[in-house]
Amino acid sequence: MDQLPDFWRTEVFHPLSVHLPIALLLVATFFKIVSLWKSGETWNKGGSILLFIGVVGAWISVYTGNLADGIVSRNLCDPTVLKDHENSSLIMAWLFTIAFLLEAAYSFLRRGWLNHLVVALMIAGSGFLVYTGHLGATLVYQQAAGVYVPSDDCEEFE
Amino acid sequence: MKRIAKIIPAFLMLFLFAACESTDVVESGTYSGTVDEVEADKTEIYVKTDDGKMLELYFTDETSLTIAGEEVDFSMLEEGMSVEVEIEKVGKRLDPISVKIIE
Numbered sequence: 404m405d406q407l408p409d410f411w412r413t414e415v416f417h418p419l420s421v422h423l424p425i426a427l428l429l430v431a432t433f434f435k436i437v438s439l440w441k442s443g444e445t446w447n448k449g450g451s452i453l454l455f456i457g458v459v460g461a462w463i464s465v466y467t468g469n470l471a472d473g474i475v476s477r478n479l480c481d482p483t484v485l486k487d488h489e490n491s492s493l494i495m496a497w498l499f500t501i502a503f504l505l506e507a508a509y510s511f512l513r514r515g516w517l518n519h520l521v522v523a524l525m526i527a528g529s530g531f532l533v534y535t536g537h538l539g540a541t542l543v544y545q546q547a548a549g550v551y552v553p554s555d556d557c558e559e560f561e
Numbered sequence: 562m563k564r565i566a567k568i569i570p571a572f573l574m575l576f577l578f579a580a581c582e583s584t585d586v587v588e589s590g591t592y593s594g595t596v597d598e599v600e601a602d603k604t605e606i607y608v609k610t611d612d613g614k615m616l617e618l619y620f621t622d623e624t625s626l627t628i629a630g631e632e633v634d635f636s637m638l639e640e641g642m643s644v645e646v647e648i649e650k651v652g653k654r655l656d657p658i659s660v661k662i663i664e
Contacts (some may be wrong), residue, residue: 445647473600473602473619476619477621479652479654480653481652482617482654483584483586488583488585490582490583494578497577501573526574539628
């Protein structure tokens with residue numbers, strides 16, 4: 404009889420950790436775009452705070468993804484998708500990290516072009532974020548990456 | 562300053578793309594090359610073949626690793642070693658059947 408595996412498997416921590424930074428970084432980008440036209444602390448400061456938490460979350464996701472990689476790769480039929488997912492996620496994480504560092508520099512230097520550069524990097528980062536998410540979803544829904552597939556008779560659930 | 566603002570993202574994107582690893586998918590067979598990278602915690606190696614392809618290989622329970630016909634532990638693998646790998650292509654996944662360290 405098959406045994407239902409423990410839910411808290413190493414590869415499960417990746418999907419658990421990715422969704423918060425996805426939401427935060429996309430909303431942070433939206434806030435920062437709005438802040439170019441609308442003055443007020445809410446959009447600018449709010450975007451900065453979301454960006455900081457999102458960047459930390461992004462690197463946690465990269466770490467958990469690296470842990471999952473060693474486990475799920477052996478069962479995938481097309482690991483090249485995983486490699487693209489990994490590469491895209493690293494580009495995304497670096498773009499947002501550099502945007503955050505330039506954002507910190509902007510608070511000292513107060514150069515307008517620096518602020519525009521931050522927003523441009525965040526828009527580019529959001530593009531890679533969406534692409535990374537799409538590839539991640541492809542891995543799960545088309546290759547069952549990290550997914551436990553129940554037996555035909557569901558005996559392990561009885 | 563505005564010119565710098567335009568140049569930085571272009572250089573940044575170039576740098577980030579260049580830093581990415583890309584791998585190749587090849588047909589089942591035997592290939593010789595050099596170990597480009599060893600990821601011990603994942604029992605994974607990257608092999609650069611003599612014709613310039615980069616193969617990402619995750620060891621399975623069936624993978625044999627040998628030096629002069631003798632089975633050896635994964636920890637013996639090091640970057641720069643010459644190897645001959647026998648690969649089975651499953652879908653687009655490359656399963657290493659055997660890895661021979663030639664040195």
